Amino acid sequence: MVSDSVLESGNLSGRNTLGLTAHADRVVAITHATQLEQALTDARPFGPITVLGGGSNVVMHPVQRGTVLLMDIRGRTLRADDGGRVVLRVGAGENWHELVLWCHHHGLHGLANLALIPGSVGAAPIQNIGAYGVEIAQRIRAVHVIHRETLATNVLAPEACQFRYRDSCFKHEEGAQWIITAVDLQLDRAAPVCLEYPALKERLQSADPTHDAVLAGVMSLRQEKLPDPVVTPNVGSFFKNPVLTQEEGDVLRERVSDVPLFPGPGGRIKVSAAWLIDRLAWRGVEKQGVKVSEAHALVLVGCGAQTAGPWLSLAADIVASVEGAFGLTLEMEPRVLGLPEVVAS
Numbered sequence: 001m002v003s004d005s006v007l008e009s010g011n012l013s014g015r016n017t018l019g020l021t022a023h024a025d026r027v028v029a030i031t032h033a034t035q036l037e038q039a040l041t042d043a044r045p046f047g048p049i050t051v052l053g054g055g056s057n058v059v060m061h062p063v064q065r066g067t068v069l070l071m072d073i074r075g076r077t078l079r080a081d082d083g084g085r086v087v088l089r090v091g092a093g094e095n096w097h098e099l100v101l102w103c104h105h106h107g108l109h110g111l112a113n114l115a116l117i118p119g120s121v122g123a124a125p126i127q128n129i130g131a132y133g134v135e136i137a138q139r140i141r142a143v144h145v146i147h148r149e150t151l152a153t154n155v156l157a158p159e160a161c162q163f164r165y166r167d168s169c170f171k172h173e174e175g176a177q178w179i180i181t182a183v184d185l186q187l188d189r190a191a192p193v194c195l196e197y198p199a200l201k202e203r204l205q206s207a208d209p210t211h212d213a214v215l216a217g218v219m220s221l222r223q224e225k226l227p228d229p230v231v232t233p234n235v236g237s238f239f240k241n242p243v244l245t246q247e248e249g250d251v252l253r254e255r256v257s258d259v260p261l262f263p264g265p266g267g268r269i270k271v272s273a274a275w276l277i278d279r280l281a282w283r284g285v286e287k288q289g290v291k292v293s294e295a296h297a298l299v300l301v302g303c304g305a306q307t308a309g310p311w312l313s314l315a316a317d318i319v320a321s322v323e324g325a326f327g328l329t330l331e332m333e334p335r336v337l338g339l340p341e342v343v344a345s
């Protein structure tokens with residue numbers, strides 16, 4: 001018998017923001033954490049299990065073998081409230097930006113700088129989403145998970161998640177065994193606004209801006225530079241900014257005197273990947289239906305490509321070009337899922 005949550009169509013084209021043609025053997029919608037134990041057990045005989053949130057940070061090949069679990073677990077519950085600080089438990093399937101707006105309207109501060117980031121709450125800790133001087137890691141109190149193999153549930157403290165720049169344990173072998181079902185966020189009615197990011201500070205006219213002004217400023221900055229994935233296929237930044245040691249930064253600066261270097265995590269140096277790509281005149285270049293955005297050189301946008309191939313091919317060309325010119329290897333930000341189409345011989 002087919003369970004109610006096994007969807008009849010395995011078509012995932014509407015479930016990835018690049019709008020790529022992709023088909024899975026089985027697709028199962030998960031709307032409650034308690035379904036997962038059974039769903040994982042049922043999926044075993046069918047091969048690999050892929051977990052999908054909003055599909056906003058993936059490049060999907062056409063063939064997805066095995067089972068794709070669509071994480072649609074909803075819910076926002078107040079777990080603690082001392083009148084100032086609040087712990088909010090949020091289901092992995094909640095939309096990130098809707099959550100940011102909801103918190104803002106309820107006077108629960110700390111997330112405004114992360115407005116308009118596409119994707120789901122459950123995907124946010126995986127790549128430790130960050131923008132305009134804030135990373136989600138600063139607001140995470142705990143991550144609720146279930147283990148794919150043992151089916152054990154666990155509540156991971158922030159230290160166990162090993163958050164780094166666009167990275168966490170969930171991207172690496174052991175941590176990738178955990179499936180995120182909910183996230184506990186620490187919010188604060190009295191949190192000060194965060195204006196560390198120079199472009200945001202510049203945008204805000206007042207020396208003492210309100211949370212409303214910061215939210216509006218972040219949203220306007222993003223809307224100018226980053227295309228709306230509902231209108232234009234994209235995954236935001238396609239590459240991470242390389243992080244270098246002080247010494248490596250000095251060597252690069254000697255080679256390229258005007259390269260912008262920023263303070264990075266752990267006293268290291270962050271290089272603007274957008275600038276490197278821009279310097280090599282990639283902005284606006286189009287190949288096989290994928291283009292380097294005119295508005296931001298770190299963003300690739302779709303203009304007709306239906307499959308993953310052209311995205312990965314343009315990305316590989318950019319990586320090779322940056323490596324050749326600057327000796328730096330750019331790392332892709334989105335995850336690549338599935339297998340290229342099997343060509344019949």
Ligand code: EPU
Nearest residue numbers: 131132236237239240241260272274275278295296297298
């Ligand atoms: N720049 C260029 N050419 C461009 C765009 C930018 O030379 O076409 C240079 C400028 O010097 C600019 C610098 O790059 O000052 C930094 O640009 P921006 O402020 O847009 O930040 P970013 O480092 O390119 C990162 C995140 C974004 C996030 C912004 C704002 C990564 C990989 N990307 O971009 O995150 O919104 O900072 O905080 O860290 C995402 O991850 O999908 C994403 C959009």
